[in-house]
Amino acid sequence: MTTKPWSLRECCENFAAAGIPHITIWRNVLEDIALEEAVKIVRDHPLSVTALCRGGFFPSVEASKRAEAIEDNKRAIDQAAALGAPMVVLVCGADPGQSLTESRRQIQDGITQLLPYAKEHGVKLAIEPLHPMYAGDRSAVSTLGQANDMAEAFDSEWVGVAADVYHLWWDPDLEKEIKRCGAGGNLLAVHVCDWKTPTSDLLLDRGLMGEGCIPLKEIRRWVEAAGFDGPHEVEIFSSTYWAEDQQDYLKRVVQAYREHC
Amino acid sequence: MTTKPWSLRECCENFAAAGIPHITIWRNVLEDIALEEAVKIVRDHPLSVTALCRGGFFPSVEASKRAEAIEDNKRAIDQAAALGAPMVVLVCGADPGQSLTESRRQIQDGITQLLPYAKEHGVKLAIEPLHPMYAGDRSAVSTLGQANDMAEAFDSEWVGVAADVYHLWWDPDLEKEIKRCGAGGNLLAVHVCDWKTPTSDLLLDRGLMGEGCIPLKEIRRWVEAAGFDGPHEVEIFSSTYWAEDQQDYLKRVVQAYREHC
Numbered sequence: 147m148t149t150k151p152w153s154l155r156e157c158c159e160n161f162a163a164a165g166i167p168h169i170t171i172w173r174n175v176l177e178d179i180a181l182e183e184a185v186k187i188v189r190d191h192p193l194s195v196t197a198l199c200r201g202g203f204f205p206s207v208e209a210s211k212r213a214e215a216i217e218d219n220k221r222a223i224d225q226a227a228a229l230g231a232p233m234v235v236l237v238c239g240a241d242p243g244q245s246l247t248e249s250r251r252q253i254q255d256g257i258t259q260l261l262p263y264a265k266e267h268g269v270k271l272a273i274e275p276l277h278p279m280y281a282g283d284r285s286a287v288s289t290l291g292q293a294n295d296m297a298e299a300f301d302s303e304w305v306g307v308a309a310d311v312y313h314l315w316w317d318p319d320l321e322k323e324i325k326r327c328g329a330g331g332n333l334l335a336v337h338v339c340d341w342k343t344p345t346s347d348l349l350l351d352r353g354l355m356g357e358g359c360i361p362l363k364e365i366r367r368w369v370e371a372a373g374f375d376g377p378h379e380v381e382i383f384s385s386t387y388w389a390e391d392q393q394d395y396l397k398r399v400v401q402a403y404r405e406h407c
Numbered sequence: 408m409t410t411k412p413w414s415l416r417e418c419c420e421n422f423a424a425a426g427i428p429h430i431t432i433w434r435n436v437l438e439d440i441a442l443e444e445a446v447k448i449v450r451d452h453p454l455s456v457t458a459l460c461r462g463g464f465f466p467s468v469e470a471s472k473r474a475e476a477i478e479d480n481k482r483a484i485d486q487a488a489a490l491g492a493p494m495v496v497l498v499c500g501a502d503p504g505q506s507l508t509e510s511r512r513q514i515q516d517g518i519t520q521l522l523p524y525a526k527e528h529g530v531k532l533a534i535e536p537l538h539p540m541y542a543g544d545r546s547a548v549s550t551l552g553q554a555n556d557m558a559e560a561f562d563s564e565w566v567g568v569a570a571d572v573y574h575l576w577w578d579p580d581l582e583k584e585i586k587r588c589g590a591g592g593n594l595l596a597v598h599v600c601d602w603k604t605p606t607s608d609l610l611l612d613r614g615l616m617g618e619g620c621i622p623l624k625e626i627r628r629w630v631e632a633a634g635f636d637g638p639h640e641v642e643i644f645s646s647t648y649w650a651e652d653q654q655d656y657l658k659r660v661v662q663a664y665r666e667h668c
Contacts, residue, residue, distance in 0.1 A: 316542035
């Protein structure tokens with residue numbers, strides 16, 4: 147998603163050429179090609195797949211939509227399994243037409259329904275808490291503490307959490323909660339970018355690492371001290387950067403990662 | 408601030424005519440008139456002053472700016488005392504050039520320096536936690552739990568908290584933290600508006616009560632159960648509503664308050 151204008155093939159070619167060893171695949175690049183072709187593209191490059199993004203969006207005031215969400219999440223698990231992605235990252239969802247408590251209950255229900263399918267296909271489910279500014283319609287899970295509570299309640303090696311600095315950096319409990327999910331084996335994924343001041347858009351104005359005020363190196367120390375040894379994924383949503391030359395931008399992403407993470 | 412286009416006189420006349428018994432005065436309406444004139448305007452209307460907004464903005468990487476902030480907060484306390492406002496609401500501040508931990512330390516320092524002056528003038532200081540989306544540059548205090556920790560550490564009848572539903576509604580600990588500050592006598596102010604989905608702007612797209620997804624009546628029950636019996640203040644920042652006819656808009660504010668709060 148960091149280089150959204152590119153197709154899966156362009157991402158794979160350019161990431162590999164830049165020496166990036168891993169890729170998380172968002173489902174938008176799978177829409178216009180057969181899954182077998184996507185699998186071939188990935189296998190033709192020296193890249194391991196970190197995760198498939200994204201499943202989730204479980205809550206709805208309508209039962210039919212909740213059922214559709216389960217089916218859609220099963221398709222995400224199918225895609226992840228085919229692509230060799232060890233996990234599907236869950237943007238859990240929220241419906242502004244009901245309470246956060248009800249949305250959270252439906253998220254737990256959704257994961258409960260999905261879990262046997264995930265386990266059967268060897269794909270983990272990573273609960274990603276989203277910034278509280280998305281609590282209205284994107285995620286009723288807003289803090290790593292809530293995500294940890296939920297993951298621990300499942301007590302399954304197939305459910306964990308994804309920690310994205312953009313969503314979590316402000317939280318005074320962040321270090322404690324990173325330790326907690328690390329110690330419990332639940333920290334499955336780490337995403338980095340930066341928080342710009344001012345931020346001009348709620349969704350599409352994330353910064354390159356070093357452009358903002360997130361203490362990236364400090365959080366990395368916490369994450370590593372918690373035992374996490376997976377890839378640190380750059381995830382930047384930016385209408386500004388997506389409008390630029392993606393080759394040039396990718397170079398700056400790599401440089402920013404090396405300098406600031 | 409809800410009717411930002413109006414002068415202090417227009418606010419007082421129109422609020423009183425609408426049967427609103429209280430007003431919180433933002434400092435922007437004091438800029439172009441003498442303080443004595445402002446005091447006279449308020450006294451000429453059947454309105455009690457709930458609070459003066461806003462003080463705070465303590466943190467800075469520059470010591471000179473931190474010292475300036477203290478002086479500016481003393482002027483806010485002078486204004487509050489003259490206008491009969493029992494408190495100054497603190498938007499605590501944050502400087503993206505330093506860590507949140509350092510900004511929080513400077514906030515505590517700032518309040519410590521200000522407290523004797525506040526006490527001397529009979530004006531309370533209300534720590535207002537702001538939504539985490541403002542943690543970069545407006546408030547290193549993001550949750551009611553943090554504000555409660557800070558207020559309790561002062562252990563003074565002159566320091567408490569202000570709870571604004573816009574900033575806090577997403578927090579799974581909200582009910583618990585409202586109980587806590589209510590029981591401790593620290594809940595000084597309550598602000599209401601609504602969270603729209605989608606929200607188009609980080610600052611100026613708050614909704615009228617009932618337009619969004621904040622459980623206003625449920626939060627009111629928590630606040631009242633916690634012993635709060637002060638006014639529930641409508642605080643809407645909205646470039647949309649400020650561009651409309653303010654008389655018509657004020658009627659809708661009153662109606663929305665009656666129906667949804």
